Amino acid sequence: MTAVDAGMVIVGAGECGARAALALREGGYQGRVTLVGGEPHPPYERPPLSKDAMTGDDQPSPRVIASFEQLADLRIAFLAGSPVTAIDREARSVVLADGRSLSYERLLLATGSSPRRLAIAPASPRIAYLRTFDDALALREQMTPGRRVTIVGGGFIGLELAASARRRGAEVTLIEAQERILKRGVPEAVTEIVHKLHAGNGVEVVLGIAIVSVEADNARVRIALADGRAIEADSTVIGIGAIPETGLAAAAGLAVDNGVAVDARLRSSDPDILAAGDCCSFPLAVYGGRRVRLEAWRNAQEQGLLAARNMLGAGENYASVPWFWSDQYEMSLHIAGLADEGVTTVRRDLGNGAFVLFHLADDGRLVAASGIGPGNSVAREVRLAEMLIARRAMPDRARLALSDYRLKSLLAA
Amino acid sequence: MSEWIEACSADEIDEEDVIRFDHGNRTFAVYRSPDNEYFATDGLCTHERVHLADGLVMDDIIECPKHNGRFNYKTGAARGAPACVNLSTYPVRVEAGKVYLQIG
Ligand SMILES: Cc1cc2nc3c(=O)[nH]c(=O)nc-3n(C[C@H](O)[C@H](O)[C@H](O)COP(=O)(O)OP(=O)(O)OC[C@H]3O[C@@H](n4cnc5c(N)ncnc54)[C@H](O)[C@@H]3O)c2cc1C
Numbered sequence: 001m002t003a004v005d006a007g008m009v010i011v012g013a014g015e016c017g018a019r020a021a022l023a024l025r026e027g028g029y030q031g032r033v034t035l036v037g038g039e040p041h042p043p044y045e046r047p048p049l050s051k052d053a054m055t056g057d058d059q060p061s062p063r064v065i066a067s068f069e070q071l072a073d074l075r076i077a078f079l080a081g082s083p084v085t086a087i088d089r090e091a092r093s094v095v096l097a098d099g100r101s102l103s104y105e106r107l108l109l110a111t112g113s114s115p116r117r118l119a120i121a122p123a124s125p126r127i128a129y130l131r132t133f134d135d136a137l138a139l140r141e142q143m144t145p146g147r148r149v150t151i152v153g154g155g156f157i158g159l160e161l162a163a164s165a166r167r168r169g170a171e172v173t174l175i176e177a178q179e180r181i182l183k184r185g186v187p188e189a190v191t192e193i194v195h196k197l198h199a200g201n202g203v204e205v206v207l208g209i210a211i212v213s214v215e216a217d218n219a220r221v222r223i224a225l226a227d228g229r230a231i232e233a234d235s236t237v238i239g240i241g242a243i244p245e246t247g248l249a250a251a252a253g254l255a256v257d258n259g260v261a262v263d264a265r266l267r268s269s270d271p272d273i274l275a276a277g278d279c280c281s282f283p284l285a286v287y288g289g290r291r292v293r294l295e296a297w298r299n300a301q302e303q304g305l306l307a308a309r310n311m312l313g314a315g316e317n318y319a320s321v322p323w324f325w326s327d328q329y330e331m332s333l334h335i336a337g338l339a340d341e342g343v344t345t346v347r348r349d350l351g352n353g354a355f356v357l358f359h360l361a362d363d364g365r366l367v368a369a370s371g372i373g374p375g376n377s378v379a380r381e382v383r384l385a386e387m388l389i390a391r392r393a394m395p396d397r398a399r400l401a402l403s404d405y406r407l408k409s410l411l412a413a
Numbered sequence: 414m415s416e417w418i419e420a421c422s423a424d425e426i427d428e429e430d431v432i433r434f435d436h437g438n439r440t441f442a443v444y445r446s447p448d449n450e451y452f453a454t455d456g457l458c459t460h461e462r463v464h465l466a467d468g469l470v471m472d473d474i475i476e477c478p479k480h481n482g483r484f485n486y487k488t489g490a491a492r493g494a495p496a497c498v499n500l501s502t503y504p505v506r507v508e509a510g511k512v513y514l515q516i517g
């Protein structure tokens with residue numbers, strides 16, 4: 001079959017792919033832009049899926065980034081629900097599930113990530129994973145008042161779901177194999193607060209015990225633990241991390257290293273194919289080029305914007321500092337940078353139980369900040385810290401602890 | 414009928430900063446720019462209805478504390494994802510050290 005000329009082609013219509021498509025137009029590009037999505041919906045935001053979409057009274061609708069009409073108005077050809085099945089680098093084209101073939105001028109892979117499966121869990125309508133809006137709709141039905149839910153995994157998605165399930169009045173047991181929740185990337189002082197928050201809201205948290213089996217029939221799910229206990233529930237959600245969607249890239253012979261491996265300009269090992277967002281690993285300039293893969297919404301957004309500029313030849317390097325937030329009950333957690341880059345910590349209390357930890361490298365450089373508090377109480381300090389991290393600032397460590405030491409004044413310096 | 418309402422003293426807001434002002438059942442954000450002018454917008458972000466006064470003012474931009482959506486607080490224009498709907502702005506007058514908003 002002859003390939004249709006599709007211009008700039010973007011595979012994956014999540015946060016990253018959608019932002020990239022919009023940015024191509026904002027950047028003044030007049031040629032063809034084709035956005036290929038694996039899901040039937042217009043591009044939508046994923047973070048509400050574990051939060052408001054679970055707890056709202058009304059049947060939720062996806063929070064749309066750009067509607068079908070808006071995309072059409074911008075002359076972005078949006079092919080919804082038609083996954084790409086292969087990349088033909090020689091022919092510079094992609095093949096769709098329905099057999100169509102699209103030739104590209106430049107290709108962006110924004111395929112995201114998908115939930116890691118728990119190998120010992122059987123397939124059952126009572127055992128769920130959460131990634132898509134459709135997953136969220138199905139899960140919502142399981143989290144009704146009085147029902148028992150087990151959540152496997154004490155990462156962000158598991159914890160946000162636990163909070164949402166409690167809000168809806170379900171009984172929740174959360175099982176984490178590690179000896180603490182949020183072990184990856186979150187300092188212990190913050191984890192402790194999160195743990196207490198869940199315990200105080202009636203979540204039973206089981207730590208440091210492996211799961212030996214998961215069984216489901218048409219009424220119950222039974223999880224057997226290594227200490228001999230068994231936990232029964234009406235349903236189970238598994239949130240044990242995500243794996244990058246690299247299948248297309250790997251099959252096309254592109255370098256893959258915990259994600260489609262890209263350089264600072266988001267180019268894969270084929271310079272006409274870029275990758276961005278959750279699906280890629282990239283060198284983080286602020287930590288001397290350390291290769292990382294992030295699963296963070298703003299990163300997906302910013303890399304989408306940068307990928308679009310670079311598809312148009314800007315040749316810019318990605319220079320952002322990682323930033324992440326999570327909402328649980330009335331509390332929000334904000335993290336800038338990667339806390340494991342720090343060797344010492346300075347704590348600043350902001351009142352009302354809110355605090356920020358500043359993480360410093362051994363040379364005194366600020367490398368990360370993690371904060372937790374009610375509402376958006378830590379947002380400003382963490383955001384300012386992020387800007388200082390980007391500048392490789394070395395703030396006075398004794399004064400960092402004082403809330404009247406204004407981070408903003410350091411930025412002006 | 415639009416009326417002028419006293420919001421705060423002029424020195425309650427730091428330079429290049431913002432405070433929240435509630436009036437009746439409405440909430441506003443009142444700004445002082447780096448060059449010492451005063452402005453006012455709706456208090457809640459158009460993305461998820463979060464109080465903008467917890468955000469960061471940089472030059473003529475207010476950045477939302479929740480997801481870093483950006484607005485020009487002088488014009489109300491949305492200036493960065495995920496913010497895409499503009500904020501309403503309100504006339505401001507400073508008199509005898511007090512800041513007044515005209516709310517319609
Ligand atoms: C429930 C949930 C809550 C979250 N909460 C937060 C939060 O509070 N804070 C935060 O910072 N981050 C959060 N995140 C993470 C954030 O949503 C992701 O980092 C972001 O969505 C990544 O964007 P992306 O476009 O790279 O990938 P995705 O959003 O995963 O989008 C990728 C898209 O590509 C499509 N696709 C894949 N393969 C193909 C193919 N072959 N052909 C066509 N299409 C394909 C997929 O169907 C998908 O729609 C959350 C994620 C989830 C799932």
Ligand code: FES
Pocket residue numbers: 458459460461462463477478479480481482483495496
């Ligand atoms: S609530 Fe303001 S950017 Fe999302």
